[in-house]
Amino acid sequence: MSDLDKFLKKIENNVKIEPKDWMPDGYRKHLQGQMSQHAHSEVIGMQPEGNWISRAPSLRAKVILLAKIQDEAGHGQYLYSAAETLGKSRDEYINELQTRKAKYSSIFNYPTLTWADMGAVGWLVDGAAIVNQVSLQKTSYGPYSRAMVRICKEESFHQRQGYEIISHMALGTPEQKEMAQDALNRTWWPSIMMFGPHDADSARSGDAMKWGIKVESNDELRQRFIDKTVQQAELIGLTIPDPDLKWNEERGSYDFGEINWDEFWAVVNGDGPCNDQRIDHHIKAHEEGRWVREAANAYAQKNN
Amino acid sequence: MDNQGDVWEVFIQSKPGLAHKHVGNIHAMGKEMALQNARDMYTRRQEGTCIWVVKMEDVTSSVPEEDGSFFEPANDKIYRQATHYVMPEGSKNI
Numbered sequence: 001m002s003d004l005d006k007f008l009k010k011i012e013n014n015v016k017i018e019p020k021d022w023m024p025d026g027y028r029k030h031l032q033g034q035m036s037q038h039a040h041s042e043v044i045g046m047q048p049e050g051n052w053i054s055r056a057p058s059l060r061a062k063v064i065l066l067a068k069i070q071d072e073a074g075h076g077q078y079l080y081s082a083a084e085t086l087g088k089s090r091d092e093y094i095n096e097l098q099t100r101k102a103k104y105s106s107i108f109n110y111p112t113l114t115w116a117d118m119g120a121v122g123w124l125v126d127g128a129a130i131v132n133q134v135s136l137q138k139t140s141y142g143p144y145s146r147a148m149v150r151i152c153k154e155e156s157f158h159q160r161q162g163y164e165i166i167s168h169m170a171l172g173t174p175e176q177k178e179m180a181q182d183a184l185n186r187t188w189w190p191s192i193m194m195f196g197p198h199d200a201d202s203a204r205s206g207d208a209m210k211w212g213i214k215v216e217s218n219d220e221l222r223q224r225f226i227d228k229t230v231q232q233a234e235l236i237g238l239t240i241p242d243p244d245l246k247w248n249e250e251r252g253s254y255d256f257g258e259i260n261w262d263e264f265w266a267v268v269n270g271d272g273p274c275n276d277q278r279i280d281h282h283i284k285a286h287e288e289g290r291w292v293r294e295a296a297n298a299y300a301q302k303n304n
Numbered sequence: 305m306d307n308q309g310d311v312w313e314v315f316i317q318s319k320p321g322l323a324h325k326h327v328g329n330i331h332a333m334g335k336e337m338a339l340q341n342a343r344d345m346y347t348r349r350q351e352g353t354c355i356w357v358v359k360m361e362d363v364t365s366s367v368p369e370e371d372g373s374f375f376e377p378a379n380d381k382i383y384r385q386a387t388h389y390v391m392p393e394g395s396k397n398i
């Protein structure tokens with residue numbers, strides 16, 4: 001049996017591929033791209049939430065937000081570690097992020113304008129991420145799958161703390177409710193864009209499905225997220241900003257309106273409201289930490 | 305030059321009495337930092353009672369492509385399995 005046949009046989013039998021196993025070059029490349037994009041998203045995703053740490057409305061809110069953001073740092077680390085098993089160093093991945101060769105989820109290029117956004121982000125952005133990550137637990141690459149299992153264990157706290165924030169506001173004073181609705185209005189469409197282009201327009205997803213990297217398609221995952229979320233909005237009296245959103249009895253799912261893909265691609269390609277700010281800040285933090293890494297390296301060398 | 309420190313493999317014992325289990329790896333400069341980073345990364349919710357860290361370069365692994373011949377000696381020794389033995393009819397609790 002050829003290497004490729006053995007590889008495909010493993011995929012077919014749901015046997016995970018491990019770092020030292022033979023794998024097609026395209027498989028390795030696809031994983032390097034997808035996993036590093038995922039890692040970058042966790043790390044860049046700390047910025048819009050970090051924006052509110054110093055202005056959290058209570059000590060309880062503050063420690064929760066800190067713990068949540070710390071988890072996201074951890075998620076980034078799990079994913080970089082897993083991605084490094086594909087024979088590319090962390091420095092290379094980070095360099096690709098900083099030189100904008102690598103992407104991260106476009107949702108993090110939107111600003112977080114009010115405290116209600118901390119609710120909307122946890123509820124919707126982490127909510128969408130959970131749907132995607134639960135599915136990725138079954139991915140064919142062992143280290144990626146194990147990172148997903150670990151991450152999923154931590155995510156439900158993220159979504160619940162967000163929904164708690166937004167439901168308190170939605171059920172609060174008229175001004176608070178207005179802020180909650182405004183946050184939902186701004187976050188809804190970018191959240192459902194997180195699942196990526198429609199299946200028909202997603203060039204690379206064929207290989208990803210064939211190789212078991214993705215086990216469900218963008219559209220399936222997006223639909224699952226929408227179906228779960230509508231009731232949660234209704235319960236707290238918020239309106240999802242989509243006039244075409246309607247229960248479809250026959251499909252047992254919600255129909256929804258046209259996604260603005262021009263906006264999606266503009267943000268992916270660098271023209272979102274905060275793209276420059278996010279990357280500049282990452283570079284600045286990385287540079288400001290350089291002396292710490294150098295000192296730690298020198299100290300470790302001395303003690304060897 | 306990679307300036308993020310060495311890669312350390314992390315093993316965690318989840319409860320006293322259980323074996324340490326590999327959970328992933330971290331980057332760190334030196335043993336002490338490796339332990340601290342492993343704690344911050346893998347035990348934020350009381351997942352462990354003890355942590356081992358081992359520099360990745362100090363781990364030696366068998367090679368999956370050679371699995372066949374490497375584990376060969378175990379294949380033809382089925383008498384190492386308890387199920388190989390036929391117990392007399394009617395015997396219990398054995």
Ligand SMILES: [Fe+2]
Pocket residue numbers: 042071072075129151
């Ligand atoms: Fe995360």
Ligand SMILES: [Fe+2]
Pocket residue numbers: 072126129155158
């Ligand atoms: Fe999260």
